[in-house]
Amino acid sequence: MGTGSSQYNLLNDFWAYDQIKNAWVEKASFPGPARWGGVGFAIGDKGYIGLGMDAYGNRLNDFYEYSLITNQWRRIADFGGTARLSAISFTIGAKGYVGLGDDLHNAKDLWAYDPDTDSWQKMTTYTGPVRVGAVAIVIGTLAYIGTGSNQGENLNDWWAYDPISDLWLRKHDLTTDQSYLKGRDGVGFAINGKGYVCLSNNTDKSVWEYDPVTDLWSTRGVFEGSYRANSFGFSLGTKGYITMGGTPSGSLYNDLFEFDPSIPQDIP
Known part of the structure; x- marks a missing residue:
C-alpha cells in the first residue's frame, strides 16, 4: 500500500x-x-x-x-x-x-x-451510468461493480463483468434499506465467495454482505473503528482489513482493523 x-x-x-x-x-x-x-x-x-x-x-x-x-x-x-x-x-x-x-x-x-x-486492450464499455469512486470486488470469475456517484448523485445499482464473454450483467440493486451504501469512495473486498462493502461517503458504518449465488445483500454488523472516508480495504485469506482514511474536518487515521465474517456481530 x-x-x-x-x-x-x-x-x-x-x-x-x-x-x-x-x-x-x-x-x-x-x-x-x-x-x-x-x-x-x-x-x-x-x-x-x-x-x-x-x-x-x-x-x-x-x-x-x-x-x-x-x-x-x-x-x-x-x-x-x-x-x-x-x-x-x-x-x-x-x-x-x-x-x-x-x-x-x-x-x-x-x-x-x-x-x-505490456499492452492495454479496450473491452466492452460499461453499460451502467457513469460514475466515480465506485467499488469493485472479484468473486470467482466475475467482477462486481457498484456504488459511487454521478454528478453528485449517489448510485445504488450493482453490476457484474464477465471477462470471458466480455459482457456486463445487471444485478440486484441496493434496496432502500441499504441506501447508506450509496456514495463514493467506499471499501469493498471479497472473502470465501462473498463480497463486503461499507464506508461509502456518508456517516454510516454498517457492513453489508453480497451473496452472488442468491444475488442478495444482508447486513453483517458495523465497522468498529471511527467513521472515515477515502479509506483502504483488502482481504488476505479468510480475513478482511480496513485502514487509513480521514474525516471532513481533516483528521487522518493510521489504524488497522480486521474483519472475520465467521464471528457473529451486532446487527444495527
Missing part, C-alpha cells in the same frame, strides 16, 4: 502488511509522481499502480510495476484510456482491469492489461 495524501502533502512511500507478524514493512518507494486517487491491482507476484492526480492538479495515465521478489519498480506501458482519478481496478486470471473514473467527463470505458505483452 502506498501513495495518497497526508494533510496537504502527496506521498510516494510504499508498505507491505505481514498478516502473520501483524506488522508493516517499508518497501521501495513508488518512483512515479506522488499522487492521490490512483488505482492498483496485482497479478501473480507483481503489483501495478497508476492513474490519479498529482500535486499540480494534473490527471495522470502512467503505470508502474512492482516486483515482490526484487523489491524494485519499473515503468510500463501507459494506460490505454484517458488520464483520470477515482477509477476502478481489479484482477481476473492473468490480466488486470481498469476503467470508469473522473477524466473530466466521467468515463465508462474498461481496459485490460496483459503483462506478457
Whole structure:
C-alpha cells in the first residue's frame, strides 16, 4: 500500500502488511509522481499502480510495476484510456482491469492489461451510468461493480463483468434499506465467495454482505473503528482489513482493523 495524501502533502512511500507478524514493512518507494486517487491491482507476484492526480492538479495515465521478489519498480506501458482519478481496478486470471473514473467527463470505458505483452486492450464499455469512486470486488470469475456517484448523485445499482464473454450483467440493486451504501469512495473486498462493502461517503458504518449465488445483500454488523472516508480495504485469506482514511474536518487515521465474517456481530 502506498501513495495518497497526508494533510496537504502527496506521498510516494510504499508498505507491505505481514498478516502473520501483524506488522508493516517499508518497501521501495513508488518512483512515479506522488499522487492521490490512483488505482492498483496485482497479478501473480507483481503489483501495478497508476492513474490519479498529482500535486499540480494534473490527471495522470502512467503505470508502474512492482516486483515482490526484487523489491524494485519499473515503468510500463501507459494506460490505454484517458488520464483520470477515482477509477476502478481489479484482477481476473492473468490480466488486470481498469476503467470508469473522473477524466473530466466521467468515463465508462474498461481496459485490460496483459503483462506478457505490456499492452492495454479496450473491452466492452460499461453499460451502467457513469460514475466515480465506485467499488469493485472479484468473486470467482466475475467482477462486481457498484456504488459511487454521478454528478453528485449517489448510485445504488450493482453490476457484474464477465471477462470471458466480455459482457456486463445487471444485478440486484441496493434496496432502500441499504441506501447508506450509496456514495463514493467506499471499501469493498471479497472473502470465501462473498463480497463486503461499507464506508461509502456518508456517516454510516454498517457492513453489508453480497451473496452472488442468491444475488442478495444482508447486513453483517458495523465497522468498529471511527467513521472515515477515502479509506483502504483488502482481504488476505479468510480475513478482511480496513485502514487509513480521514474525516471532513481533516483528521487522518493510521489504524488497522480486521474483519472475520465467521464471528457473529451486532446487527444495527
